[in-house]
Amino acid sequence: MDYALQQLLNALAFGAEYSLVALGLAVVFSIMGLVNFAHGEIIGVSAYSVFLAAALGLTSPFVAVLLAVGMAALAAVVFERIAFRPVRYAPTTTGLLTAFGVSIVVQNLFMLLISPKPQSVSVLNGLNQMWFFGPFAVSSLQVMELIVSGLTILALVLFLSRSTLGLAIRAASRDFATVRLMGIKANRVIATAFAISGALAGIAAVFILARRGSVSPDLGFGLVLKAFVACVIGGFGSLPGAAVGGMLLGFIEVGLLVALPQEYAGFRDALTYAIIVALLVYRPEGLLGQRIELGDKEI
Amino acid sequence: MAGSELSQAVDQMAAPTGAARSNNALVRSLIGGLVTALPVLVIGLLVLNFAPTYYTFLALGAFVNLIVVVGLQVFMGNSNIANLGHSAFVGLGAYGVAILSTPLAMKKLSIPNAPFGFATLELDPVSSALIALLVVGIVALVSGKVISRLSGVAATIVSLALLIIVHSVFLNWTDLFKGNQAFFGIPKVVGLPWMLVFAVLAIVAARLFKDSRWGLQLRASAQSPQAAAALGIDAKKLRLMSWVLSALICGLAGVLYAYFAGTISPKLFYFQMIFNTLAMLILGGMATVTGAVTGVIVLSIGLEFIRSIESGVTVAGIQMPQLLGLSGVALGVVIVLCMAFRPSGISGRHELDELFSLLLRRNAK
Amino acid sequence: MLKVEKLVVRYGAVMAVRELSLEVGQGELVALLGPNGAGKSSTINALTGLVTPASGRIVLDGKDISHVRTEDRIRAGLTSTPEGRHIFSNLSVGENLRLGAAIRRDPAGVRQDIERFLSLFPVLSERYGQAAGTLSGGEQQMLAIARSLMSRPKLLLLDEPSLGLAPKIVARIFDFIGELKAQGLTLLVVEQNAKQALRFADRVYVVSSGTLRYDGPPARLADEHGLFNLYIGG
Numbered sequence: 001m002d003y004a005l006q007q008l009l010n011a012l013a014f015g016a017e018y019s020l021v022a023l024g025l026a027v028v029f030s031i032m033g034l035v036n037f038a039h040g041e042i043i044g045v046s047a048y049s050v051f052l053a054a055a056l057g058l059t060s061p062f063v064a065v066l067l068a069v070g071m072a073a074l075a076a077v078v079f080e081r082i083a084f085r086p087v088r089y090a091p092t093t094t095g096l097l098t099a100f101g102v103s104i105v106v107q108n109l110f111m112l113l114i115s116p117k118p119q120s121v122s123v124l125n126g127l128n129q130m131w132f133f134g135p136f137a138v139s140s141l142q143v144m145e146l147i148v149s150g151l152t153i154l155a156l157v158l159f160l161s162r163s164t165l166g167l168a169i170r171a172a173s174r175d176f177a178t179v180r181l182m183g184i185k186a187n188r189v190i191a192t193a194f195a196i197s198g199a200l201a202g203i204a205a206v207f208i209l210a211r212r213g214s215v216s217p218d219l220g221f222g223l224v225l226k227a228f229v230a231c232v233i234g235g236f237g238s239l240p241g242a243a244v245g246g247m248l249l250g251f252i253e254v255g256l257l258v259a260l261p262q263e264y265a266g267f268r269d270a271l272t273y274a275i276i277v278a279l280l281v282y283r284p285e286g287l288l289g290q291r292i293e294l295g296d297k298e299i
Numbered sequence: 300m301a302g303s304e305l306s307q308a309v310d311q312m313a314a315p316t317g318a319a320r321s322n323n324a325l326v327r328s329l330i331g332g333l334v335t336a337l338p339v340l341v342i343g344l345l346v347l348n349f350a351p352t353y354y355t356f357l358a359l360g361a362f363v364n365l366i367v368v369v370g371l372q373v374f375m376g377n378s379n380i381a382n383l384g385h386s387a388f389v390g391l392g393a394y395g396v397a398i399l400s401t402p403l404a405m406k407k408l409s410i411p412n413a414p415f416g417f418a419t420l421e422l423d424p425v426s427s428a429l430i431a432l433l434v435v436g437i438v439a440l441v442s443g444k445v446i447s448r449l450s451g452v453a454a455t456i457v458s459l460a461l462l463i464i465v466h467s468v469f470l471n472w473t474d475l476f477k478g479n480q481a482f483f484g485i486p487k488v489v490g491l492p493w494m495l496v497f498a499v500l501a502i503v504a505a506r507l508f509k510d511s512r513w514g515l516q517l518r519a520s521a522q523s524p525q526a527a528a529a530l531g532i533d534a535k536k537l538r539l540m541s542w543v544l545s546a547l548i549c550g551l552a553g554v555l556y557a558y559f560a561g562t563i564s565p566k567l568f569y570f571q572m573i574f575n576t577l578a579m580l581i582l583g584g585m586a587t588v589t590g591a592v593t594g595v596i597v598l599s600i601g602l603e604f605i606r607s608i609e610s611g612v613t614v615a616g617i618q619m620p621q622l623l624g625l626s627g628v629a630l631g632v633v634i635v636l637c638m639a640f641r642p643s644g645i646s647g648r649h650e651l652d653e654l655f656s657l658l659l660r661r662n663a664k
Numbered sequence: 665m666l667k668v669e670k671l672v673v674r675y676g677a678v679m680a681v682r683e684l685s686l687e688v689g690q691g692e693l694v695a696l697l698g699p700n701g702a703g704k705s706s707t708i709n710a711l712t713g714l715v716t717p718a719s720g721r722i723v724l725d726g727k728d729i730s731h732v733r734t735e736d737r738i739r740a741g742l743t744s745t746p747e748g749r750h751i752f753s754n755l756s757v758g759e760n761l762r763l764g765a766a767i768r769r770d771p772a773g774v775r776q777d778i779e780r781f782l783s784l785f786p787v788l789s790e791r792y793g794q795a796a797g798t799l800s801g802g803e804q805q806m807l808a809i810a811r812s813l814m815s816r817p818k819l820l821l822l823d824e825p826s827l828g829l830a831p832k833i834v835a836r837i838f839d840f841i842g843e844l845k846a847q848g849l850t851l852l853v854v855e856q857n858a859k860q861a862l863r864f865a866d867r868v869y870v871v872s873s874g875t876l877r878y879d880g881p882p883a884r885l886a887d888e889h890g891l892f893n894l895y896i897g898g
Contacts, residue, residue, distance in 0.1 A: 035452050038472070086639035092451055094382050094638050097581060101634030104574050108627030116623050167763050171752040177714050178750040183738030183767035183815060217624075224461060232453045268378030273460040277445055280457065284448045 002136065004108070007254055011094060011143035015108025016149035019243045021227035022234070023156065026199035026242035029231070030173035031193050033092050038079055039227070040220030041106035042198050045070035046205035047215040048110060051121045064123045069202035076198025077191050087166045088190075089145040103221070110217035118216040127210040145207050153243060156196065159241075165192050173237070226272075233276050235289020246288060249276070324510065332484045333505030334652035335589050337594065339365065343495040355491060361599040362494045363556045365592065367576045368583075369501045370548030372591040374493045375580065377514055379521035380451045383573055384458035385466035386490035388435050388546040390568030392553025394469065394476055395431025397485045397563055398629035405484030412474045414556040416587050424488045425660070428554045435550030436543060438465075447535045462573070471561050489558035497555055505588045506650070508544055513537050577631040581637050584644025589651040594644065598633070607627050665690045665850050666711075666742070666819055667737070671720035673706045673874075680706040682874040686821065688691055688852050689744045695865040695882070696854045703874035704854045705747050708823045711852075712744045713737050724819070739767050741818035747827060747854075749808040753797030756861035757788050760796050760807055764814030774814070781810040811841070819850045826857040 019037065028036050049071040050064045058064070083102045087095050128141040160166040168189050172179045180186050201220070208223070209215065226249060231237075234245025253277055256268050280286075336439065339362075346358040371385050398413070398512060399422045406418055422430070442461050446454045469476045476482070508514045520527030520534040527534060557563050575598075583594020609625040666688040673681040681703040690692045698704050709715040711722060713734035722730045729737055750762050761781065765774040782789040785806045791799060797805060799866035805825055812820055822841065826834040834857065842864040845851060862868065862882045870878035870885070878885060 020501055020513070029452075035455070077742055081641075083635055090642065091379075092586035093379055094642050096381050096452070097577070097636055098638040100381075100577070101631045101638065103631070103633065105628050105631030106632065108624035110701050111624030112622060149367070161759075163765050164762065167755060167759050168766065170759075171755055171763055173755055174329060174752060178752070179745060180714070180734040181712060181738060181742075181746065181750075182763050182811075184731075184763070185735045195849060225463065228456045229460060232456045235779070236450070236452050245500070264471075268390060270464045270471070273464050277457055278410060280449065281445055284452075284453070 004116060005136065006138070007258055009142050009146070009253035010257075011251045012247075013139075013145045014081065014127045014253055015247035017204055017207055017221055017223075017246075018227055018230050018249045019198045020149050020152065020247030021223055022198035022230040022242035022246040023153070023205075023225070023239060025231050026234075026237060026239050027169070027193050027200075028197045030170055030174075031176065032088060032190060032240065033095065034083075034084055035092065035099060035228075036084075036197070036222070037096065038083075038102040038106060039197070039201060040218075040222075040224035041103050041110075042072050042079070042201045043208065043216075043220030043223065044074045044106065044110060044217065045075040046202045047121070047209055047219055048114060050205075050209060051114075051119050051215050051241055053069040054123045056122060061124055061126055064209075065206050067157050068206045069199050071274040072202025072205060073195040073198035076194040076201070080190060080194045094259060105297075107217045109219065109275050114217075116217060117216040121209050122213055124206060124210040125213055126181070127206075141207065148203060148207075152200065156200075156239075189240055229273065229276050231286075233279055233286055237288030238286070238288045241286055241288035248287075251275055252276070315556055315620075325507075325660065328510035329503065330502035330508050331510070331650055331652040332588070333499070334655065335506060335592060335650060336502040337651075339498055339502065339592060340495065342596070343491065345496070347491050347495075352565055357489060357599075357603065359494055359559050360518075361595060362491075362498050363552050363559075364430070364576055364579065364599065365498050365595040366552035366555065367499045367549050367572070368579045368591045368595050369498075369505045369588060369633075370545045370552060371576055371580050372545075372585055373505050373508055373548060374545035375519045376585045376587065376590075377509060377521065377541050378536070378538050382458045382545070383455055384460070384462035385545065385576070385639075386568045386570075386572040387462045388439065389548040389553035389556070389572065390465060390565065391435050391438060392431050392484070392550030393557040393563045393568065395434050396424070396427045396477065396554050396557045397482045398656055399427035399483075399532060401484045402486070407480060409477055409484060410475060417475065424558060428558075431554055432547060432550050435546055435553075439543045439546030439550075440539075443539040443546075446542060447538035462569070466565055466569050469568075476565070479565065481562050483562040485557050485561050485563070486559040487559060489555050494555055494559065497551060501551065502588055502592065504544070504548065505591070508541065509588060513540055517541055539588045555572045566585060574627070574630050578633050580644075582633050584646040584648075585612075586648055587650050588644060589648050589649070590644050590646040591648050592651075592653055602626055603627070611657055665692075665725060666852070667721075667723040668707075668711070670720040671707065671722070672718040673703065673710050674718045674823065680874050680886065681710065681717075682685060683875070684876055686869050686879075688850060691701055691845075691848055691850055692866045693841070693851045693853065693864050695858075695861040695868045696819070697850060697856070697858050697868060697875075699863060700856065700872040702872045704871060704872075705823055707871075708744055708747075708821050708852075711737075711742070711821060712811070720831055726792055738815060738817075742821070742823035743815050743817040743819075745808045745812045745813045745825065747823040749801075749804045750805050750849070751796045751799070751808050751811070753795060755796055755851075756793050757796050757799070757807060758792045760811050764811035777814055777816075781813070785810065802829050802837070805829060805833075805837055806840075809837075813844075817820060817849075820844070820845055822851060822853045824854055824856065826855060826860060838863055 024038055025039055028034050042135060045066045051093050053064065053067055057148065083098060084095065087098045127144060128139065130137050131140045131143065161169055168179050168184045169192065172189050176186065179189065227246065230245035230249045233243050233248060234241025249272070252269065252272050256271055260268060343358070344360070346355055367385065367389055371382060374382050398417050399420065400415065401409070401421070403419065403421050407412070411418055446457050447455060470478055516527065516532045517534070517537040520537065522531050524534065553568070579594035579598045580591055581594070581599055584590025593606065605626045611621045611623050668684065668686045670683045670685055671681055672679065672683055686708060696704055698780065706715060713732065719729065720730070721728055724740055724742055731738060732740070752763065755763070758778070761778050765777065768774055776786045782792065787803050788807055788810070798802065799807060809822070809825070821825065825837050825841070829837070838860045841851065845864055851860055865882050868880065868882050869876060869886055
């Protein structure tokens, strides 16, 4: 029973992290059709900021968390301004390849300017402890991950349903030109979406740093690939789909962890991806996705 | 542009399928392919006759990249869907021949516990290559069935998933693929002449597909899915077709790489190869086979130059530090700048032979 | 109020609008008529800035807005209800109305305006919390116009308000447009449906193939070389 609960918490915590990152991808994709492969490098910028701040003597975990989230949001907005704005109205493939290029550039800049080797970051290690509830021992990090992700998603939902800018982001996901006809500044909507996307990545970065205690150039790349898969399985561009897809991915991974014998542990990623691809055979548009309707007249 | 290409496709379909007419088109496309391959042939022959061994080795690597990029063009250029998993097929081709053709004595050292009797099997290089390509074809057919049904973005993500699955199998099925370690002892039976022959063949095949009825229909449906569907074009089938052909050409590149290098390891067929070959195709221009060739030539030379700086050069007697990551930054910058300022790459929309005939016509006037 | 001089809109090699000049005076309702593909929507989109004209000048209240961004034109008091309505189908009726008032900074006034439109169109009140995509075509058109009015524009451009709607509903929508005019709003209405558009029009422009063919009062339109029949049909 203890074991089952532990694994359930595991799955929920993994799933929450994937959901955060996948939501960040979906927010940006839904309004401007950009498949942001550089999302992982936003996590990277966030983590390296904490590393550099610690090297300069800023070792308060509270400051580190603020810095991680703030820098991630800033990095996302800067990426948009420099690299994605020129291809804003270009076909999806052009935007996708641009983002892929940005990802390569930033990853290699980490290598060039800091180091190809992992760098130790211990500022946030305090978040990762064992908590004891009577007979149960749980990881504080996992509990926090679950609570913080839940609160973040709740805040996102409130923002999107209450504030004018939030409404504009939702409206822009269907019809950007008409949002501009409401007098709402396109650049502001897009910058806000990127800032949200970045902040979500920053929160994920805090948890990754606390768990791993180190940062390396490819820190976010693998995680973002998984988040993309979560988006695809949830239905690309759908926000609820991203959250659900992320959770599903967490459960599949932990399920395989439990089910696979130790000697096959290396195949876990391969099997996870294979299961997802197999699901797509039955639902090509994803779980919560809609078939794209061709023939809608666009301005 | 969408309209003109579509109307071309319509013309092609509406045209009477007289044997003479289709033969004519075939010959024109064949000649076009050979003209496109001409610069490659010239460079290859120059290297073969004059270059020192070190450069021959570099050229062989560049030719492998060339075949990969041409293979990538077959899918990306015609379907306009980004493929980020093609190096999986290169790896499958390479590991296929490694497992089948490595001499038994070597296998005792490298994969003594290989399943299915592979530890005691040694085939000649040609049968090995054919079987390896058959495996590539089967994997491509199965994955293509999924990918051809998805929308563009989802297809790209699944191509990535395929790469990760294949890489993970290479790494973890150590009895068969030797895991993270180098797989050595593959017979080195391919030199520059064979490499040249296959490079030219790959270019011609890519051109023939692009100019064929299927290639035209696929490009038309990528430009305007509704119009193409209204004409009864089965885009899924065509995407699958180009995916499999693309995979086979990439698999061939892997076979050739294994046969010239003699040693392979999984990391060769992972993201680094994707970055390199994708940047080459984008720089050259993915709409044409000429673009694929141009991109490989330009970027191979450029990257070699950057790598020499990266490993630390001596300028005026001062040893510069190593700059790891410089070539990666350059590749990424190439992709980003191309996409922002010239998405059609260096060669734009015209093949080399089409450019020649355009020039001739203009001079004639 | 609005003055357009020698407007040219191109899509690549195709010229959609050729040196079109027109004027809309304060408090006027001007109809812009013409067959399908005449360049009417291109003109409207150039006026709102969603397409960039190749040349020409657009002057609003004496200020040249030719190079002003769409967002800022709306803030300057010009707004448009696009062809095909373009309501935000994934947002609720109420949210659509709130977005229409995005540029306003008087929450109390916004609430009042919403109340006013809800009492004017009771069906919008009934469906207030529902996704706007579930409304019928006519209801969507009402919502789209109300949404445009939420920004309190000085000049409203209406692009094909009758598109795809039953005659009875079209008549009701034009009744409402007539009321708006009576309240002092300046309007430029683009239509293929000439009969309805001419009910309240002070002046009429007729375009075809991107060129102006007629400019004058509605009454004279019928006499001019059968223009009415030629371009608009009976």
